[in-house]
């Protein structure tokens with residue numbers, strides 16, 4: 001761990017990690033533990049195409065929240081697709097402008113429907129897409145879902161361009177081939 005912290009942002013090789021660990025045979029298991037159990041973002045060739053199989057990179061000492069550590073890529077992809085790549089708390093979509101940071105776009109992460117501390121699992125059924133802002137508690141996450149009449153009235157009042165954007169989004173979400181007539 002100390003070795004990774006000293007080499008933050010630098011690519012390190014397996015032999016150096018093993019050397020730093022005092023020649024421990026089990027160094028690879030320790031790296032896995034740091035990733036999966038402690039949440040350190042130690043990248044390997046599986047995460048980055050420019051890393052070779054014996055190379056590792058830790059860019060930040062920031063740890064992933066405990067719930068994000070053991071969810072497979074497949075589960076993540078399934079949940080994101082099911083939720084239309086949209087934060088289920090605030091409604092922002094991946095790639096929208098981040099309201100808290102003008103230089104960034106919205107990024108989505110996995111949130112638990114039933115909290116892990118209350119026995120919730122890491123299965124797709126118990127997961128939902130949540131943006132990093134909602135996940136960090138930056139937004140008012142108690143925002144209730146809009147009721148149908150209010151939602152429809154908002155769309156009816158919107159500009160044609162915005163209505164078309166809504167139509168495009170719905171068409172994509174429901175896999176429909178629709179295009180607005182001019």
Ligand SMILES: [Zn+2]
Nearest residue numbers: 087090131134
């Ligand atoms: Zn959100």
